[in-house]
Amino acid sequence: MEIFGVSLPGLLSQLLLGLVNGSFYAILSLGLAVIFGLLNVINFAHGALFMMGAVITWMAMNYFGINYWLMLVLAPLVVGVFGVVIERLLLRWIYKLDHLYGLLLTLGLTLLIEGVFRSVYGVSGLGYDTPELLEGATNLGFMMMPNYRAWVVVASITVCIGTWYVIEKTKLGAYLRAGTENPRLVEAFGVNVPLMITLTYAFGAALAAFAGVLAAPVYQVSPLMGQNLIIVVFAVVVIGGMGSIMGSILTGLGLGIVEGFTKVFYPEASSTVVFVIMVIVLLIRPAGLFGKEK
Amino acid sequence: MNSKNLSALGYGLLFVGLLAAPLLGAYPVFVMKLMCFALFAAAFNLLLGYTGMLSFGHAAFLGGSAYVAGQSMKVWGFTPEVGLLLGTLSGALLGLVVGFFAIRRAGIYSTMITLALAQMLFFICLQMPFTGGEDGLQGVPRGKLFGLVDLQNDLVMYYVVLVVVVAAFLLIVRTVHSPYGQVLKAIKENEPRAISLGYDTNRFKLLAFVLSAALSGLAGSLKTLVLGFATLSDVHWTASGHVVLMTLVGGLGTLSGPLVGSAVVVLLENKLGEIGHFLATLTSVEWFNTLGESVTMVTGLIFVVCVLAFRRGIMGEIIAWLVRRKADIKG
Numbered sequence: 251m252e253i254f255g256v257s258l259p260g261l262l263s264q265l266l267l268g269l270v271n272g273s274f275y276a277i278l279s280l281g282l283a284v285i286f287g288l289l290n291v292i293n294f295a296h297g298a299l300f301m302m303g304a305v306i307t308w309m310a311m312n313y314f315g316i317n318y319w320l321m322l323v324l325a326p327l328v329v330g331v332f333g334v335v336i337e338r339l340l341l342r343w344i345y346k347l348d349h350l351y352g353l354l355l356t357l358g359l360t361l362l363i364e365g366v367f368r369s370v371y372g373v374s375g376l377g378y379d380t381p382e383l384l385e386g387a388t389n390l391g392f393m394m395m396p397n398y399r400a401w402v403v404v405a406s407i408t409v410c411i412g413t414w415y416v417i418e419k420t421k422l423g424a425y426l427r428a429g430t431e432n433p434r435l436v437e438a439f440g441v442n443v444p445l446m447i448t449l450t451y452a453f454g455a456a457l458a459a460f461a462g463v464l465a466a467p468v469y470q471v472s473p474l475m476g477q478n479l480i481i482v483v484f485a486v487v488v489i490g491g492m493g494s495i496m497g498s499i500l501t502g503l504g505l506g507i508v509e510g511f512t513k514v515f516y517p518e519a520s521s522t523v524v525f526v527i528m529v530i531v532l533l534i535r536p537a538g539l540f541g542k543e544k
Numbered sequence: 545m546n547s548k549n550l551s552a553l554g555y556g557l558l559f560v561g562l563l564a565a566p567l568l569g570a571y572p573v574f575v576m577k578l579m580c581f582a583l584f585a586a587a588f589n590l591l592l593g594y595t596g597m598l599s600f601g602h603a604a605f606l607g608g609s610a611y612v613a614g615q616s617m618k619v620w621g622f623t624p625e626v627g628l629l630l631g632t633l634s635g636a637l638l639g640l641v642v643g644f645f646a647i648r649r650a651g652i653y654s655t656m657i658t659l660a661l662a663q664m665l666f667f668i669c670l671q672m673p674f675t676g677g678e679d680g681l682q683g684v685p686r687g688k689l690f691g692l693v694d695l696q697n698d699l700v701m702y703y704v705v706l707v708v709v710v711a712a713f714l715l716i717v718r719t720v721h722s723p724y725g726q727v728l729k730a731i732k733e734n735e736p737r738a739i740s741l742g743y744d745t746n747r748f749k750l751l752a753f754v755l756s757a758a759l760s761g762l763a764g765s766l767k768t769l770v771l772g773f774a775t776l777s778d779v780h781w782t783a784s785g786h787v788v789l790m791t792l793v794g795g796l797g798t799l800s801g802p803l804v805g806s807a808v809v810v811l812l813e814n815k816l817g818e819i820g821h822f823l824a825t826l827t828s829v830e831w832f833n834t835l836g837e838s839v840t841m842v843t844g845l846i847f848v849v850c851v852l853a854f855r856r857g858i859m860g861e862i863i864a865w866l867v868r869r870k871a872d873i874k875g
Contacts, residue, residue, distance in 0.1 A: 525663065
């Protein structure tokens with residue numbers, strides 16, 4: 251079967267690949283939105299934290315033989331602790347300043363982190379094997395679906411929905427949302443806001459690292475793998491607006507799919523299509539699709 | 545000596561120093577490159593330091609114009625002054641487009657928009673045939689200025705660059721001190737108030753964007769003319785980060801800051817290897833010998849330190865110190 255001269259299985263496999271990319275956009279933009287909500291900092295280092303998740307996974311496999319599944323828990327923990335250190339040591343001092351300093355500080359951190367990893371591993375990609383359990387592909391009748399890609403999409407969406415549930419439906423989430431609205435009032439009610447801020451940053455960092463672990467077998471693991479991704483994620487955030495958690499998730503997944511489609515029908519534009527959409531959205535709905543500007 | 549005389553003395557010394565530099569044995573091409581970056585940073589500072597808008601897409605103006613200038617001089621055979629003019633114009637045009645979208649959102653969103661649009665231009669440059677992709681646009685001839693003055697000679701080229709950069713810098717100084725510059729400052733301090741005073745702030749911001757982009761384009765074209773090539777690294781987002789760093793190190797919102805900052809950053813990057821070897825012999829820590837290869841790491845470290853402890857930058861600190869001293873004498 252063909253659609254516009256493209257075979258259906260080919261189209262669907264590109265779509266799945268797009269969905270994989272979209273999952274990463276969703277997790278990363280979700281983390282950015284949560285961090286920005288409470289800390290008022292645009293975390294440029296998000297891409298570097300994503301990269302750390304992937305590289306740590308590779309290191310654990312190659313130096314200690316720790317397998318993928320364990321790293322799915324361990325890498326986010328390690329990077330989360332790293333996030334605590336960053337927040338307590340550095341970010342803490344700049345909350346009262348203009349937004350731009352937050353961006354510049356995290357940009358510096360990004361260069362620092364990437365520089366350290368580069369000095370050890372260079373810029374070439376390191377291969378990471380797909381875990382045995384998820385090797386191969388399943389025949390769905392109309393297409394061959396690589397198991398690992400399906401797993402990435404399912405795992406990401408589960409994590410995203412879980413995060414959405416915690417923030418929107420639980421008491422902890424209510425504190426978080428209240429802290430975003432008015433931190434001083436929440437503090438007056440006896441909630442430890444500074445601790446909440448630290449944990450929020452750590453959680454965002456852990457999310458990025460989780461995405462990094464998922465990405466290790468799909469992308470080439472390299473110290474620079476987070477760089478280009480974070481800029482696309484910024485565009486995603488501009489398109490979706492950072493006001494809504496579900497908005498970030500849907501925008502991320504949707505743009506991944508659009509990118510996948512573009513790869514099939516007009517591959518030259520696949521690297522720029524997200525930016526083009528951003529331009530269109532800015533023209534039609536300047537505040538973003540789900541935007542409520544702060 | 546009052547501060548006005550002091551700064552006049554400073555600029556005078558700098559100008560005489562630059563006039564004499566190639567005669568005193570400084571490598572002209574290196575100083576020319578320095579001046580291009582100084583102009584780039586000064587143009588960037590016009591936007592961030594005086595209008596309060598952080599653009600993270602200035603690489604697009606530097607690199608995009610570098611390609612246009614290079615293409616026009618190499619393939620279309622234009623003379624250098626036409627090449628520079630076309631480069632500047634294309635910078636202005638890019639600035640108009642990027643600025644138009646950037647000012648549709650406020651604050652941090654606007655920064656992300658500039659970054660995203662610049663990245664888009666990067667991908668376009670990567671794919672367009674005329675840019676030469678990863679290899680860059682090579683072998684741009686220097687040609688003859690106005691068809692008369694041969695720029696092949698480094699010394700002649702040097703003084704042409706000096707004149708252009710000084711003229712552009714004077715334009716920036718004039719802009720900052722003009723009534724228009726005062727409105728920009730008002731927008732930076734308190735935009736709602738500027739609006740309530742009846743200023744169409746978006747128009748002012750867009751014009752600042754175009755001006756800053758045009759001058760960045762001039763810097764990029766000049767760089768191509770001097771070095772004879774335009775590459776992808778000038779359009780890459782790291783070049784945008786670079787110019788932010790130069791301005792931050794030198795001092796945001798000071799006229800002399802970007803000049804000092806760009807000199808410090810470029811010198812540091814070029815001499816990092818030597819500094820590393822020196823530190824290695826001093827402390828006998830072997831690791832310092834590899835410092836030359838870790839430019840990104842050191843750049844990141846400077847960023848972090850500047851934001852946390854040194855936000856006024858070099859010139860900002862000096863100016864603040866002068867003001868304090870004056871107050872002490874009076875008090």
